[in-house]
Amino acid sequence: MLDVTDLNVSYGKQKVLRGISFELRQGEVVTLIGPNAAGKSTTLRTLAGLKRSDSGKIAFDGGDMASISTAERVKCGLVLVPEGRQIFPRMSVHENLLMGAYHRSDRDHVEDDIERIFSMFPRLRERSTQRAGSMSGGEQQMLAIGRGLMSRPKLMLLDEPTLGLAPIIIEELGRIIRNLAKEGLAILLAEQNAVMALGCADRAYVLQSGDIVTSGDAKRLSEAPEVKQMYLGA
Amino acid sequence: MSQLIIGQMLNGVIVGSLYGIIALGVTLTFGLTGIVNFALGAFMMLGAYTTWYFYDVLGLPYALAVLGAVCAVSVVGYVSDRALFQFTRGNLVNGLLVSIGMISVFEALVLAAFTTTPKDLTYVLPGALNIAGIILPKIKIVVCVVFLAVIFGTYLALTRTWLGRAAFSYAQNPEAAALMGVHTGRLQTIVVVYSTALAGLGGGLYASMYSIEPTIGSGYILKAVEAAILAGVGSVIGALGGGIILGISENIGSVFLPSAFRDAYGLVFLIAILLVRPGGLFGDRP
Numbered sequence: 001m002l003d004v005t006d007l008n009v010s011y012g013k014q015k016v017l018r019g020i021s022f023e024l025r026q027g028e029v030v031t032l033i034g035p036n037a038a039g040k041s042t043t044l045r046t047l048a049g050l051k052r053s054d055s056g057k058i059a060f061d062g063g064d065m066a067s068i069s070t071a072e073r074v075k076c077g078l079v080l081v082p083e084g085r086q087i088f089p090r091m092s093v094h095e096n097l098l099m100g101a102y103h104r105s106d107r108d109h110v111e112d113d114i115e116r117i118f119s120m121f122p123r124l125r126e127r128s129t130q131r132a133g134s135m136s137g138g139e140q141q142m143l144a145i146g147r148g149l150m151s152r153p154k155l156m157l158l159d160e161p162t163l164g165l166a167p168i169i170i171e172e173l174g175r176i177i178r179n180l181a182k183e184g185l186a187i188l189l190a191e192q193n194a195v196m197a198l199g200c201a202d203r204a205y206v207l208q209s210g211d212i213v214t215s216g217d218a219k220r221l222s223e224a225p226e227v228k229q230m231y232l233g234a
Numbered sequence: 235m236s237q238l239i240i241g242q243m244l245n246g247v248i249v250g251s252l253y254g255i256i257a258l259g260v261t262l263t264f265g266l267t268g269i270v271n272f273a274l275g276a277f278m279m280l281g282a283y284t285t286w287y288f289y290d291v292l293g294l295p296y297a298l299a300v301l302g303a304v305c306a307v308s309v310v311g312y313v314s315d316r317a318l319f320q321f322t323r324g325n326l327v328n329g330l331l332v333s334i335g336m337i338s339v340f341e342a343l344v345l346a347a348f349t350t351t352p353k354d355l356t357y358v359l360p361g362a363l364n365i366a367g368i369i370l371p372k373i374k375i376v377v378c379v380v381f382l383a384v385i386f387g388t389y390l391a392l393t394r395t396w397l398g399r400a401a402f403s404y405a406q407n408p409e410a411a412a413l414m415g416v417h418t419g420r421l422q423t424i425v426v427v428y429s430t431a432l433a434g435l436g437g438g439l440y441a442s443m444y445s446i447e448p449t450i451g452s453g454y455i456l457k458a459v460e461a462a463i464l465a466g467v468g469s470v471i472g473a474l475g476g477g478i479i480l481g482i483s484e485n486i487g488s489v490f491l492p493s494a495f496r497d498a499y500g501l502v503f504l505i506a507i508l509l510v511r512p513g514g515l516f517g518d519r520p
Contacts, residue, residue: 101398
């Protein structure tokens with residue numbers, strides 16, 4: 001459903017992505033792992049349309065994404081849950097979820113979807129009227145994912161969702177990602193926490209200084225010696 | 235004495251609501267485009283002159299004249315956004331230069347067309363209410379009520395409507411708003427134009443109370459920026475609150491201290507409040 005071919009991105013003269021290619025199928029969880037500054041966030045931001053690519057093709061659901069705006073990509077079902085959550089701190093939890101449905105034309109069904117999000121994340125229901133900025137990091141991450149789901153995406157891009165979270169919350173996050181995939185949502189997960197990422201993904205790409213150096217089945221990769229040594233601390 | 239003070243407080247509220255309506259435009263424009271539009275004072279002046287022209291020269295009913303003025307000013311606002319302000323998004327200094335340049339152009343044009351002679355509208359709503367010895371002209375009460383209604387309406391729109399929430403979310407985090415599917419460019423234009431419309435309304439109603447000249451906007455825009463800072467930039471209710479606090483402190487200050495320095499009393503208040511609350515009084519409210 002997502003087909004990226006020979007994607008080149010740079011910041012000024014600095015090349016950040018050097019012609020990477022990868023793909024993702026429906027209901028699949030794919031992870032991009034790699035060290036800091038490998039280009040993971042840049043890949044996701046380029047897919048979401050926040051960053052322009054120099055060249056390369058982004059085909060999503062049969063359409064070409066490269067030339068359309070972020071807002072139009074959201075309409076096509078491609079949503080990014082950005083690094084650092086980026087929730088709206090001065091709005092309530094409920095209003096944040098409403099914003100997630102902003103582009104939808106069927107706004108009558110929005111409350112039903114919010115109910116669905118609340119049953120997925122009961123903590124959010126408890127805090128429905130609370131100002132989002134006053135919640136803990138874990139709760140904010142759940143809200144950011146819930147807000148992303150409100151757009152009814154086909155593909156969700158998750159950028160470093162475990163950043164700064166406690167191990168127990170990270171575990172919960174992994175379960176949530178698996179459950180979403182079971183419901184047919186495709187997920188592209190960019191993570192520095194390779195243990196978590198390889199634990200919940202089907203396939204993985206290892207990114208290093210803007211190149212994909214290895215790829216394959218997540219379970220097999222987590223046992224590969226070079227990956228173990230570099231990313232799993234073994 | 236207490237009558238004098240209460241009377242001055244009410245006057246402060248009325249003047250303050252005028253500061254507030256322009257401050258609202260200042261704060262909205264800043265929140266969405268990152269620039270302080272000092273030309274909003276000039277848009278207010280345009281609103282005042284257009285109202286005068288429609289009402290006194292063309293003989294339209296006053297309400298219609300104000301409505302027409304708001305529309306005319308919005309059109310000028312739209313053209314200024316397409317031609318100039320859209321190139322100064324997020325650039326405070328360029329925005330400042332463009333808006334100050336626009337003040338000169340607008341003032342010069344009005345000066346050329348209508349000279350410096352102050353214009354007075356023929357009485358729109360004569361008469362005054364006498365409430366327990368305090369005399370309040372009816373027109374001032376009506377103007378104040380309209381301003382309050384528009385400001386609260388804007389507040390409701392920002393918190394209850396899709397477009398309003400989009401604007402409020404954009405002010406908090408532009409990138410996240412784009413990720414929600416908000417067409418950010420369009421939204422910025424809408425808010426810039428709405429702010430000029432608010433200033434136009436302010437000018438149109440101002441003209442019913444005071445005489446107008448090409449330079450009336452400059453004093454009011456400074457007060458409006460003061461009010462917006464006092465309140466905490468980004469807050470709608472704060473813009474009103476800040477305007478009213480400023481209006482009251484000027485009027486009460488003038489009772490006890492020389493009224494020649496009335497502009498300073500509000501500034502003293504501004505500094506005092508910022509010392510205690512650097513983010514402004516209502517800094518974290520919509």
